[in-house]
Amino acid sequence: MNRDILKSAIDEIKAGEEFKKRVTNLMIEKNNSKAIRKKSFKGLITAAAFFIMFGAIMFSKKYITNLQYKIEGSSIKNGINSMFIYDGRLFYTDYKNVLYNFDSASGKSKKQSKIDITNRVQVFHYKGCIYYSSGSAIYEKSIKDGALRKLLTGENLGVSAVGEDRLYYSIGYKDKLGGFSEFEYHIYELSTKKDRVLFKRSHNMWYIMDVKGDVVIADAYMPIVENDIVVGDDAGTYIIELNLGAYKKISSMRALQGCLAQGKFYCINNSAQLCSISLEDGKITQIQLPYMDKKGYMVDSITIQGDTLYAGVHFDSESKHNKEGQFVYDEESYAISIDLKTGKKSILKKASSRIYKLCTDGKILYAYESGFPYNEKGNINVIKLK
Amino acid sequence: MNESLYTEEYIIEIVKKYSDMLVRISFFYMKIRSDAEDVVQDVFLKLIENPRKFESYEHEKAWLIRTTINLCKDRLKLYWFRKRTRLNDDHSYTTPEKSEVISTIMELPLKYRSIVLLFYYEGYSISEISKILHLKESTVGSQLHRARKMLKIKLEEGIVDE
Numbered sequence: 001m002n003r004d005i006l007k008s009a010i011d012e013i014k015a016g017e018e019f020k021k022r023v024t025n026l027m028i029e030k031n032n033s034k035a036i037r038k039k040s041f042k043g044l045i046t047a048a049a050f051f052i053m054f055g056a057i058m059f060s061k062k063y064i065t066n067l068q069y070k071i072e073g074s075s076i077k078n079g080i081n082s083m084f085i086y087d088g089r090l091f092y093t094d095y096k097n098v099l100y101n102f103d104s105a106s107g108k109s110k111k112q113s114k115i116d117i118t119n120r121v122q123v124f125h126y127k128g129c130i131y132y133s134s135g136s137a138i139y140e141k142s143i144k145d146g147a148l149r150k151l152l153t154g155e156n157l158g159v160s161a162v163g164e165d166r167l168y169y170s171i172g173y174k175d176k177l178g179g180f181s182e183f184e185y186h187i188y189e190l191s192t193k194k195d196r197v198l199f200k201r202s203h204n205m206w207y208i209m210d211v212k213g214d215v216v217i218a219d220a221y222m223p224i225v226e227n228d229i230v231v232g233d234d235a236g237t238y239i240i241e242l243n244l245g246a247y248k249k250i251s252s253m254r255a256l257q258g259c260l261a262q263g264k265f266y267c268i269n270n271s272a273q274l275c276s277i278s279l280e281d282g283k284i285t286q287i288q289l290p291y292m293d294k295k296g297y298m299v300d301s302i303t304i305q306g307d308t309l310y311a312g313v314h315f316d317s318e319s320k321h322n323k324e325g326q327f328v329y330d331e332e333s334y335a336i337s338i339d340l341k342t343g344k345k346s347i348l349k350k351a352s353s354r355i356y357k358l359c360t361d362g363k364i365l366y367a368y369e370s371g372f373p374y375n376e377k378g379n380i381n382v383i384k385l386k
Numbered sequence: 387m388n389e390s391l392y393t394e395e396y397i398i399e400i401v402k403k404y405s406d407m408l409v410r411i412s413f414f415y416m417k418i419r420s421d422a423e424d425v426v427q428d429v430f431l432k433l434i435e436n437p438r439k440f441e442s443y444e445h446e447k448a449w450l451i452r453t454t455i456n457l458c459k460d461r462l463k464l465y466w467f468r469k470r471t472r473l474n475d476d477h478s479y480t481t482p483e484k485s486e487v488i489s490t491i492m493e494l495p496l497k498y499r500s501i502v503l504l505f506y507y508e509g510y511s512i513s514e515i516s517k518i519l520h521l522k523e524s525t526v527g528s529q530l531h532r533a534r535k536m537l538k539i540k541l542e543e544g545i546v547d548e
Binding site: 026 | 522
């Protein structure tokens with residue numbers, strides 16, 4: 001069995017000519033009746049649009065309190081893959097593997113250096129250095145002077161996280177088909193250069209979400225394999241306690257990204273909703289956010305600074321008429337903050353596209369939004385916080 | 387396509403251009419030809435009901451694929467659909483020799499089928515599939531890997547090498 005046989009088998013599944021004719025006729029008929037309706041109901045639609053806008057303003061008033069932001073923009077040509085703040089300044093890498101520094105006053109980015117990193121993989125920032133893998137080596141690069149240090153060499157290396165003086169990395173092992181089917185996870189102590197195995201080689205995949213002290217929180221996929229066939233899995237959110245040398249599953253819920261704060265793991269789950277998981281008893285709580293009753297509601301990004309969680313949310317807005325009376329489909333995105341102590345929510349910024357990355361030092365929130373419809377030509381919004 | 391209400395030429399073209407691909411995707415979910423075509427008809431009508439601005443051919447194609455998959459999933463969840471008497475899977479599209487390949491893909495868990503189709507048939511990269519299906523790249527990669535492994539075991543040989 002090869003790709004050609006697969007293609008030729010699938011090739012035979014086609015829409016019938018009769019079906020095509022029927023659908024075409026139905027579409028034309030519906031399109032024409034819509035054109036007639038559009039002319040007749042233009043006035044009614046204008047009035048409806050007014051009421052929708054009025055409703056939206058009233059709804060927003062419930063949440064928008066003490067707006068504390070200033071927006072500036074910067075055109076990003078090749079997306080943003082990872083972003084972090086160092087010495088009061090934003091740095092980011094794009095999908096062409098270039099490290100930039102960003103001037104929030106002028107909204108301009110300055111190229112700092114090209115990085116020899118595995119394509120489309122993120123860098124990790126820790127105490128003025130970035131850590132990344134080229135596949136065959138893991139490097140430490142000083143942001144200040146660009147000094148480069150090779151920390152480890154090997155095959156199929158990938159950096160999973162850096163924090164608390166530890167670098168977490170994986171070694172991938174390819175199967176006969178050329179895909180990575182097994183992984184081994186290591187911890188490299190940055191100051192002592194000691195290397196130890198965290199998880200021995202297996203089919204299990206660990207995605208480290210956050211590290212605080214000796215606690216690591218991870219999303220893991222653990223396939224149950226019988227006779228070389230995957231018959232199930234034990235996937236979910238796991239907590240790894242390094243001081244105890246143990247790990248335990250705290251929830252079957254899978255996380256796309258998340259942060260530890262106040263004894264909880266705040267995360268975006270597989271359904272793109274914001275939840276918290278108690279580290280103590282694994283209790284899952286869905287966090288209520290403005291607009292979450294809207295169709296297609298998704299949380300795209302989160303970050304936590306102190307007692308405040310920041311989220312980039314998105315939903316499909318209703319189709320509406322533009323000035324020319326044409327129907328336009330639209331989407332809406334917002335940067336929202338939540339005080340984790342009081343539960344107070346504030347809308348910080350309405351974005352014109354989806355907010356995929358957030359980064360803050362507590363003074364400024366940087367929100368990267370992609371181009372619309374999705375493309376890598378986006379913008380960085382600078383939101384000044386009180 | 388930047389017009390809000392479509393021209394007849396556009397409608398004829400879009401049906402011609404995409405109906406085979408969408409029926410293929412839908413068929414791998416619905417397993418029955420008439421159900422697959424019903425879903426695709428609804429996708430096209432949805433486009434007329436809520437005209438959209440597509441900035442590129444890729445965006446237009448990705449929207450149609452995603453909407454088809456979503457409608458298939460919605461349909462499969464319906465009470466009447468789940469409860470009705472299931473007929474055998476429909477293989478009237480294909481020759482008996484090839485129907486074995488189709489059956490094998492159909493036996494894959496639902497979430498793997500669209501990924502296999504988009505990767506092997508439509509030629510999308512893992513990164514593109516992750517954007518279309520709103521999944522992490524690593525999730526698409528691992529699901530593809532598992533699907534390939536299952537297909538290999540079921541068909542006794544590997545499908546492709548990368």
